[in-house]
Amino acid sequence: MADLNKLNESIISGDLDTSVQITKEALAERTDPQEIIQKYMIPAMDVIGGKFERNEVFVPELLMAARAMKGSLELIKPFLAERGIEPRGRVVIGTVKGDLHDIGKNLVASMLEGSGFEVENLGVDVPSDKIVAVVQSKEVDIVALSALLTTTMPSMKDVIEALKDAGVRDKVKVIVGGPAVTQEFCDQIGADGYSENANGAVGLVRKLLTA
Amino acid sequence: MRTTGIQELLKSRSLLFCDGAWGTIFQSAGLKPGEIAELWNRDHRKKVLEVAHSYVDLGVDMIETNSFRGNGIALAGIGLEIDAAELNRLAAEISREAAGDKCLVLGSVGPTGKILMMGDVSENEMYDAFAVQVQAIEQGGADAICFETMSALDEAELAVKAAVENTNLEIICTFTFTKTVGGDYKTVMGVTPAQMAEKMLSAGASIIGTNCGNGMETMIPIVKAFRDFDSNIPLLVQPNAGIPKIENGKTVFPETPDEMASHVPGLIDAGVSIIGGCCGTTPDHITAIMNNSGRRE
Ligand code: B12
Ligand SMILES: [Zn+2]
Numbered sequence: 001m002a003d004l005n006k007l008n009e010s011i012i013s014g015d016l017d018t019s020v021q022i023t024k025e026a027l028a029e030r031t032d033p034q035e036i037i038q039k040y041m042i043p044a045m046d047v048i049g050g051k052f053e054r055n056e057v058f059v060p061e062l063l064m065a066a067r068a069m070k071g072s073l074e075l076i077k078p079f080l081a082e083r084g085i086e087p088r089g090r091v092v093i094g095t096v097k098g099d100l101h102d103i104g105k106n107l108v109a110s111m112l113e114g115s116g117f118e119v120e121n122l123g124v125d126v127p128s129d130k131i132v133a134v135v136q137s138k139e140v141d142i143v144a145l146s147a148l149l150t151t152t153m154p155s156m157k158d159v160i161e162a163l164k165d166a167g168v169r170d171k172v173k174v175i176v177g178g179p180a181v182t183q184e185f186c187d188q189i190g191a192d193g194y195s196e197n198a199n200g201a202v203g204l205v206r207k208l209l210t211a
Numbered sequence: 212m213r214t215t216g217i218q219e220l221l222k223s224r225s226l227l228f229c230d231g232a233w234g235t236i237f238q239s240a241g242l243k244p245g246e247i248a249e250l251w252n253r254d255h256r257k258k259v260l261e262v263a264h265s266y267v268d269l270g271v272d273m274i275e276t277n278s279f280r281g282n283g284i285a286l287a288g289i290g291l292e293i294d295a296a297e298l299n300r301l302a303a304e305i306s307r308e309a310a311g312d313k314c315l316v317l318g319s320v321g322p323t324g325k326i327l328m329m330g331d332v333s334e335n336e337m338y339d340a341f342a343v344q345v346q347a348i349e350q351g352g353a354d355a356i357c358f359e360t361m362s363a364l365d366e367a368e369l370a371v372k373a374a375v376e377n378t379n380l381e382i383i384c385t386f387t388f389t390k391t392v393g394g395d396y397k398t399v400m401g402v403t404p405a406q407m408a409e410k411m412l413s414a415g416a417s418i419i420g421t422n423c424g425n426g427m428e429t430m431i432p433i434v435k436a437f438r439d440f441d442s443n444i445p446l447l448v449q450p451n452a453g454i455p456k457i458e459n460g461k462t463v464f465p466e467t468p469d470e471m472a473s474h475v476p477g478l479i480d481a482g483v484s485i486i487g488g489c490c491g492t493t494p495d496h497i498t499a500i501m502n503n504s505g506r507r508e
Contacts, residue, residue, distance in 0.1 A: 058401030
């Protein structure tokens, strides 16, 4: 039997080889892929996220955990599809123009994927028109924007304005996040939701899609 | 370990002064948010020269260059595929022109923006990018290289090595530390001042220290941490004008020249050797700092 508690531990400690190996075993044993994600992987990211906030670990440990999580997730994705589990919604995510911070946005993307959403990750330094183009050309429910610099937070508003100008603002819900972003800022720029962390982002997207 | 101009000066004076921020002044001179200040070396040479002069005129001992983001990897990271060497050489030439032989010129080199363990760039690529940058800065006439705002030991070590192996310049390296929940200071990568000092000195830096991330007051415990590790090594400290806040959608650095200057005696007691300024500081801040040092020759 695959030792799923060890999967949880290996993600916390950032041990990619072990997390991938146990995930393979678990999948070979036909363990429910959603159970693997919900019960063992997402809680691991919660633990490491908490340690980061308390300065018990720093960026390298966080990155290693995210990498282990991603490695396992890649293996699980085809099984989710095979089981005919429809994505719960489609999310386009990116860090706004001028901003190169990748880590938090990727965590949000992984958590959303792990929770059953289809996620298109546009990367960092994403110009508004690129986001508009994706919204125009594809089925998209949520646009998720990340900004870590106070100087790039205004770019979030630019994206919302660009969506309006292109006549597609009502097609999508826009959510925003980043350490300096607040609910107040979210309201000011006319975004639909804010959450302070990746877990909250999952709840937020669920709420917005059922509303 | 190399010693030249700065170390020579420190033999006769226990406290030296460096310049403050350039970016803040560029912004009032028309630099738009998101615009790359380093391009001004090529496109608005005069304006860059003016900023350099505004610090030289204060009588500081050294000024930096407008090349913080001039690393080829950093420039590519912001979508600029241009001749990094040219921008850096120009940066050094401009500062040299303003400084003449009145003060020393430190070539500013910031991080690449890449984290080695992520594997996006290799150690060789990173080393080469730093080598190109520091050689160009030497060609432009700088006296020293100042690696600054570093947070990762592996990256900073490659940077210092690139300067040791490709230039004859004196090497300074400063890291950015933040207060942890536990109350001590570490970089975002988890590095302490002592760990940084040990690695950078053995890599070949002769002056170390800290810049950015803190106002003047919180630099004091960081200087103490360095001094606990080594009581002699020259220490450069360049605080921000406080921690930035957003007011009406604009980034503001809250510490006034007098507020910053009021903590200078504490910093001197802790053992600083060279004081300058980082984000948000202006010639007025540096003037106030110099006036309140009580030890100016
Ligand atoms: C790592 C880092 C970098 C790395 C980024 C590497 C990478 N590939 O991402 C590098 C070294 C490149 C970097 C560069 C810079 N950085 Co930096 N960086 C950081 C650092 C240390 C950690 C950020 C991080 O990854 N946190 C961990 C993640 C998990 O947290 P997070 O991003 O906040 O994301 C969480 C939440 O905010 C939320 N969230 C995030 N996005 C979204 C989106 C949505 C939709 C939702 C719902 C939620 C959400 O969920 C996430 C998970 O819980 C912070 C300081 C800190 N300790 O936070 C500074 C920091 C963000 N950087 C800062 C600065 C100033 C810079 C530079 C300008 C430095 C310089 N002078 O060169 C450059 C700018 C480059 C650029 N143009 O973007 C400042 C920003 C100050 C400000 N308020 O404007 C900070 C705060 C450091 C400081 N104290 O001064 N940085
Ligand atoms: Zn700074």
